Amino acid sequence: MDELKGLPEATVIHDSSDLEPFLRDESHMVGLPPLAVVKPHGPAALRELVRLAKTEGFGLVPRGAGTGKAGGCLPTPRSVVVDFSQWPGDIRVSPQDLCLSAPASAPLREVKAAAQAQGLFYPPDPNSWESCALGGTLATNAGGPNACKYGMTRHWVLAVDVLLEDGEIHTFGISSVKANAGPALSQLFIGSEGLFGFIVGATLRLIPQPREHTTLLLPVKRWEDLLDLPGRLCGDGYLPSAFEFFDPAVLAELRAHGPETARRLPGEALAILEFDERGSTSEAYLEGLLDLLGPMAEGLEIASDERQRQNIWAVRRMTSVFLKERHPKKVSEDIVVPRSRLREFFEGLDRLGCPAVTYGHLGDGNLHVNLLAAGDTEPALLERQLMDLFRLAVNLGGTLSGEHGIGLAKREAFLALGDPAQIQALRALKQAMDPCGIFNPGKVI
Numbered sequence: 001m002d003e004l005k006g007l008p009e010a011t012v013i014h015d016s017s018d019l020e021p022f023l024r025d026e027s028h029m030v031g032l033p034p035l036a037v038v039k040p041h042g043p044a045a046l047r048e049l050v051r052l053a054k055t056e057g058f059g060l061v062p063r064g065a066g067t068g069k070a071g072g073c074l075p076t077p078r079s080v081v082v083d084f085s086q087w088p089g090d091i092r093v094s095p096q097d098l099c100l101s102a103p104a105s106a107p108l109r110e111v112k113a114a115a116q117a118q119g120l121f122y123p124p125d126p127n128s129w130e131s132c133a134l135g136g137t138l139a140t141n142a143g144g145p146n147a148c149k150y151g152m153t154r155h156w157v158l159a160v161d162v163l164l165e166d167g168e169i170h171t172f173g174i175s176s177v178k179a180n181a182g183p184a185l186s187q188l189f190i191g192s193e194g195l196f197g198f199i200v201g202a203t204l205r206l207i208p209q210p211r212e213h214t215t216l217l218l219p220v221k222r223w224e225d226l227l228d229l230p231g232r233l234c235g236d237g238y239l240p241s242a243f244e245f246f247d248p249a250v251l252a253e254l255r256a257h258g259p260e261t262a263r264r265l266p267g268e269a270l271a272i273l274e275f276d277e278r279g280s281t282s283e284a285y286l287e288g289l290l291d292l293l294g295p296m297a298e299g300l301e302i303a304s305d306e307r308q309r310q311n312i313w314a315v316r317r318m319t320s321v322f323l324k325e326r327h328p329k330k331v332s333e334d335i336v337v338p339r340s341r342l343r344e345f346f347e348g349l350d351r352l353g354c355p356a357v358t359y360g361h362l363g364d365g366n367l368h369v370n371l372l373a374a375g376d377t378e379p380a381l382l383e384r385q386l387m388d389l390f391r392l393a394v395n396l397g398g399t400l401s402g403e404h405g406i407g408l409a410k411r412e413a414f415l416a417l418g419d420p421a422q423i424q425a426l427r428a429l430k431q432a433m434d435p436c437g438i439f440n441p442g443k444v445i
């Protein structure tokens, strides 16, 4: 694309072989070849890109590290990918303000480490946390196991710096939790998947680092027994910092074909519970938990040191990649139902006869329902299976996506099942903030 040749403060990629990696993310979708990929190094590049997008009529598709699970960063017809990996800026921690500022390009791993180096904690922990970029986690409102106690990425954002359709970067929010001069427009951009503008940096809220962790492996004989446990724990004053599970099919796969540490996993089904309260490593705390678990506690294993804890988490963290390697054409969803309706959800899934295996964030009702045979399923049937699954979650007071977002992968389902008033409001906002339709066209709505 000749117009991009003189773009200031940017690296521009045109060669079709170099564009190849930008057609994919971690979803099952594939994008169309973009006109080019631009890696901006400064505001002049963004200003000029916005101007050109408007005058030449192409779309701008934001990209972080490409670890998204819904196709949000995949190129659509006549688009330029804006890859933020070279966007400049440092990670700066302010212990006084309990906050941290960082550019969109900062690896989430480094953001979390910078907080930790000061004894502070940034909780969002999507399973891609070692490879994803902060900007992507903000644009998709990433979740993760710790969301069970600490909430989503959006709950940790104080301010965002956003490229708007005037070509300039504007800051929404301040570095304090108390800011109430009108509605929090910063939140509009978190989880928006770049619909209204592109996030180039943010100020994040921190808390003191938890110093104690009790990590439990809870094997069960009848996996249905796990389904009431998230609600019972909360009802009894125990809020796990993570409550993950594997259904019997996923556990069997891990045990039969997974890494060494997975081969020793116990149980018919398995939960991983973690508590990080002050005092959670005390005997009294554990006794209370054992009381609550009753006969379920038989077979319980407690990680006795940090190495064991990390081994347990390593197995959980690799599950998605492992299943994808075993079943390259699988489709993986991330529906949510309220904790109190988990049992009804699985009964419903059974009734649907949906050929799914499930694992994920049981503690907050966010389940990774995987259709392993999706690649060999007739497309119309697959679509029906997915719609039935989404409808089941929605009818139980849940939603079709708990953490991965809508992107390209769930756009049609979102439009079909979403509240029409909400979709209309989103479209009105899009029109107001991006009247030329240059920001991530063809995604979400």
Ligand code: 2HG
Pocket: 069, 127, 144, 316, 317, 319, 320, 321, 332, 333, 360, 368
């Ligand atoms: C996880 O929790 C990730 O492991 C990925 O959200 C889930 O691939 C998936 O289905």
Ligand code: ZN
Pocket: 127, 144, 360, 361, 368, 403
């Ligand atoms: Zn997940």
